[in-house]
Amino acid sequence: MDLNTKYTPQSWPQHSENATLEGKNKFVGFWLFLGGETVLFASLFATYLALKNKGPSGMEFTTQELYELPLVFIMTMLLLTSSLTSVYAMYHMKNYNFKSMQAWLMVTVLLGAAFLGFEIYEFNHYVHLGFTYSQSAFSSAFFTLVGTHGLHVVIGLGWIILLMLRNSKRGLNLYNAPKFYLAALYWHFIDVVWVFIFTVVYLMGVIG
Amino acid sequence: MSSIAQKKGFGATIWDYLTTVDHKKIAILYLISGGFFFIVGGIEAMLIRIQLAQPDNDFISAGFYNQILTMHGTTMIFLAAMPLLFAFMNAVVPLQIGARDVAFPFLNSLGFWMFFFGGIFLNLSWFMGGAPDAGWTSYASLSLASPGHGIDFYALGLQISGGGTLIAGINFLVTIINMRAPGMTYMRMPLFTWSTFVASALILFAFPPLTVGLFFMIFDRMFGANFFDHTMGGNTIIWEHLFWIFGHPEVYILILPAFGIFSEIFATFSRKRLFGYSAMVFATVLIGFLGFMVWVHHMFTVGMGPTANAIFAVATMAIAVPTGVKIFNWLLTMWGGSIKFTTAMLYAVGFIPTFVAGGVTGIMQAAAPLDYQLHDSYFIVAHFHYVIVGGVVLGLLAGLHFYWPLMFNTMLNETLGKLTFWLFFIGFHLTFFIQHFLGLLGMPRRVFTYGANQGWDLYNAISSFGAIFMAIGVAILVANIFMTISKNQAVGNDPWGDGRTLEWAIPQPVPFYNFKQTPLVRGLDTFWIEKQEGNKEGMLYAEPISDIHMPNNSIIPFVMSFGLFVGAFGALFNGEKSWAIPVLILGLIITFIAMGTRSLKDDLGYHIHKEDLMDTKGGKH
Numbered sequence: 001m002d003l004n005t006k007y008t009p010q011s012w013p014q015h016s017e018n019a020t021l022e023g024k025n026k027f028v029g030f031w032l033f034l035g036g037e038t039v040l041f042a043s044l045f046a047t048y049l050a051l052k053n054k055g056p057s058g059m060e061f062t063t064q065e066l067y068e069l070p071l072v073f074i075m076t077m078l079l080l081t082s083s084l085t086s087v088y089a090m091y092h093m094k095n096y097n098f099k100s101m102q103a104w105l106m107v108t109v110l111l112g113a114a115f116l117g118f119e120i121y122e123f124n125h126y127v128h129l130g131f132t133y134s135q136s137a138f139s140s141a142f143f144t145l146v147g148t149h150g151l152h153v154v155i156g157l158g159w160i161i162l163l164m165l166r167n168s169k170r171g172l173n174l175y176n177a178p179k180f181y182l183a184a185l186y187w188h189f190i191d192v193v194w195v196f197i198f199t200v201v202y203l204m205g206v207i208g
Numbered sequence: 209m210s211s212i213a214q215k216k217g218f219g220a221t222i223w224d225y226l227t228t229v230d231h232k233k234i235a236i237l238y239l240i241s242g243g244f245f246f247i248v249g250g251i252e253a254m255l256i257r258i259q260l261a262q263p264d265n266d267f268i269s270a271g272f273y274n275q276i277l278t279m280h281g282t283t284m285i286f287l288a289a290m291p292l293l294f295a296f297m298n299a300v301v302p303l304q305i306g307a308r309d310v311a312f313p314f315l316n317s318l319g320f321w322m323f324f325f326g327g328i329f330l331n332l333s334w335f336m337g338g339a340p341d342a343g344w345t346s347y348a349s350l351s352l353a354s355p356g357h358g359i360d361f362y363a364l365g366l367q368i369s370g371g372g373t374l375i376a377g378i379n380f381l382v383t384i385i386n387m388r389a390p391g392m393t394y395m396r397m398p399l400f401t402w403s404t405f406v407a408s409a410l411i412l413f414a415f416p417p418l419t420v421g422l423f424f425m426i427f428d429r430m431f432g433a434n435f436f437d438h439t440m441g442g443n444t445i446i447w448e449h450l451f452w453i454f455g456h457p458e459v460y461i462l463i464l465p466a467f468g469i470f471s472e473i474f475a476t477f478s479r480k481r482l483f484g485y486s487a488m489v490f491a492t493v494l495i496g497f498l499g500f501m502v503w504v505h506h507m508f509t510v511g512m513g514p515t516a517n518a519i520f521a522v523a524t525m526a527i528a529v530p531t532g533v534k535i536f537n538w539l540l541t542m543w544g545g546s547i548k549f550t551t552a553m554l555y556a557v558g559f560i561p562t563f564v565a566g567g568v569t570g571i572m573q574a575a576a577p578l579d580y581q582l583h584d585s586y587f588i589v590a591h592f593h594y595v596i597v598g599g600v601v602l603g604l605l606a607g608l609h610f611y612w613p614l615m616f617n618t619m620l621n622e623t624l625g626k627l628t629f630w631l632f633f634i635g636f637h638l639t640f641f642i643q644h645f646l647g648l649l650g651m652p653r654r655v656f657t658y659g660a661n662q663g664w665d666l667y668n669a670i671s672s673f674g675a676i677f678m679a680i681g682v683a684i685l686v687a688n689i690f691m692t693i694s695k696n697q698a699v700g701n702d703p704w705g706d707g708r709t710l711e712w713a714i715p716q717p718v719p720f721y722n723f724k725q726t727p728l729v730r731g732l733d734t735f736w737i738e739k740q741e742g743n744k745e746g747m748l749y750a751e752p753i754s755d756i757h758m759p760n761n762s763i764i765p766f767v768m769s770f771g772l773f774v775g776a777f778g779a780l781f782n783g784e785k786s787w788a789i790p791v792l793i794l795g796l797i798i799t800f801i802a803m804g805t806r807s808l809k810d811d812l813g814y815h816i817h818k819e820d821l822m823d824t825k826g827g828k829h
Contacts, residue, residue: 039413
C-alpha cells in the first residue's frame, strides 16, 4: 500500500474503512472482538445483579442511598454527545475532510475526558463515604463493572489521541482510515455499554 | 526474507523464530511447546497412577498429590491440547483455503507468545512455593482457602494464555471469512476448516466469561475484593457458573477440530468424498450452538432445582443427535471405500468406538437423578478421559502423523507409528475402562489414596498397569520423531497419494509465501477434482503471477507478552513484598511501550517482486 497516494474528495473511496484487504480484515476482526467484549460485559452485569446490595451483616450501603441521578445524568449526556460528535468525525472522514474530522475527534476526546473526570469524582466520593473496593461484595461488583467501563473509556481516549497525533501531519490515507473508523466504532460500543450501566446499575438501583 | 533464515547460524535461527509472523513457523512453535507441555502433563499423570497403584500408598504426600492432579488437568487442557490444535490449525487452514497467510500475522505471533509466557508462568509455580491445588476447575470456596501462591499462579497464568487463545480465535475467524481463495464458498470448505471456524467462534464467546471469572479470583485473592466470600456478601456459585459457561464450550473447542482432522483422514484414506458433507457441516454448527446451552449439567448437584436441572438435562441429551450424525457419516464414508490402514487411519478407526463409549456415559450423566449418584466419582474421570483422550488426543496423534509431511516435508515412520497406536490404544482402555466400575463402586475422584479391601485394589492396579502402555507408546512416538528428523528424507507434495484438498496440492517444502498465484477452487475436494481431470499442477489459478505482499517479522509480540509475564509477578506478590506494585507497573509499561511502538511505527510489509517469482528459485534470492 502506498502511503503517498494523494486523494481528492472525489477519488476517495466511498468505504475507505474497508477499501483494502487489511481494512476489511480489521473491520471484520474488530466487530468480532466487540462480540467477545459484549460477553465480557454481560458476565460483569450478571455478577453485579447477583451481588447488588449484598454485604457483610449490618451493611448500611444500598443502591438507593448511594447513587445520585443528577450526576449520572450529566455523565450520560456527556458520553452520548461524544458518540454523536464521533459520528460527525466519521462523516467528515467519508468526505475526505481531514481537518474537520480532527476537530470533531478533538471534541469527542474533550467530552470523554469530562465524563472520566466525573467518574473519578464519583468513585472518590464513594470511597470517602467508606464504600471502598473491599467493603463488600456489592462494592467489589460495582467498582469492577463500572470501573471496567471506565478503563475502556481511558483506552478509547488514548487510542483516539494517539491516532490524531500520529496522523496530524500526513492526513488521511487508506492505511489509517480503518484505524480511525475502528476507534470510532469502539467509542460507540463504550457508549452502548454505558446506556446499559445507566439503566441497570443507576436507574434500577434508585427505582427498583 | 526467509532466504536469510536458510543461511543463518543457530542464534539467527532462534531470532527468526522469536520474530516470525509466518503461520507455518508459528505452527511449529505451537507444536514444540504444546508437545513439551503434553510430556509434562503425561509425567504428572504417571505420578498420579503410581500413587494410586496400591491402597494406602505414600509415594507422594496428599498436598503434593493435589498439586499434581490440578496441574495435570490444567496443563493438558490449556497448555497441551489447545496449542497442539492451534499447531494444526496454523499449519493447515491457510493452505486449505488458498490463503497466503492468516488475516493478522502479527496477532498470530502475539497469540502464541501470550500462550507461551502464560504456560511458563503457571509452571514456575512448581519452583516458587508450590503449584495450584484446587483442581483444574478451581472452585472458589476451595481456592480462596488455598494457602501459598499456587492459585495465584493459576489465575494469572491462565489469564495471560487465555488472552492469547482469544486473539488466535478471532484471527482464524477473520481468516476464514475474508481470505478464502476465489471459488472457495462456505459449502466448499474442507471439514477441518469448518470445524476450526466453529471452534474459533466458541473461543470468541466462551473465553470472556473465563477472563471475568479469573479477574474476580485475582481481585479476591490479591486485591481485597469479595466476589466469592459469603461472609462479605459474596457468592461462590458465581465462579462455578462463569467457569462452566466457559468450560463446557471449551470441550467442544477441543473436540470439534479433532472431528475435523478425522473427517479429512476418513475421506483421504477411504479414497471417497466425505459422506453427507452438508450434514457434517450442519452438525458441527449445531454442536457449537448447543455447547453454550448445557453448562449447568456440570452443576446438577449444586441444588438449582428440578426445573433448571431438567432443562439442561434435555439440552445435553440433544447434543447426542448431531454427534450421532457425525459418527454415522464417518462410518458411511468408509463404507465401500478402498481403505488404506495408515497410522492416521488406525487412530481414526480406533477413535469411533472409544468416543461412542465416552458419549454413552455422557448421556448417562445427563440424566440428572443418575448424576447425583455418579457425581465426583471415578465414573466421571473415566467419562471425560474417554472423550478427551479418546477424542481429542487420538485426533491430535492422528493429525500428527497425517500432517507431519505437510509441516516438515518428511514422513514419520509408519511401523513405529502403528506400534505407538496399539500400545496407546490398548493402554488407554486398560487404564480408563475399569475406572467406570471404580466409580460405580463408590471411589471418589481427586483422593490421594484409599483404604484397602473396599474392592478397589485390583481395579486400581489394573488401571495403573495400563498407564505404562500409554507411556511406552508416547516414548516410542518421541523416538520416532527424533529418528524422522535426523533422517530427514524429503517426500514431496501429495505424500499420501490421495490428498483431496488444496494443502496437498502445494509444492513441498511449502514456499514461505504459500501460493505463487492464488488458486481457483472449482468444488469440494478441489485437488482431487483437478487430479481426476488430469491437471498435472493440481490447481487452477485465479490470477496471473504478480507481486506478493508479505508482512515483516517483528519482535514486538514477544516483548508485549514478556511485559505481561513480568507484571504478573508484581500482581502475585501484591501486599506481601514492597517491590510488588513497582514490578506490576514495570511489566505493564513494557507492554504498553511495545503496543505504542506497534501503533506509531508504520509497518507496511514488503513485496516479493514478480520477476523474482518467475525465476526458478521461486522468490528466494
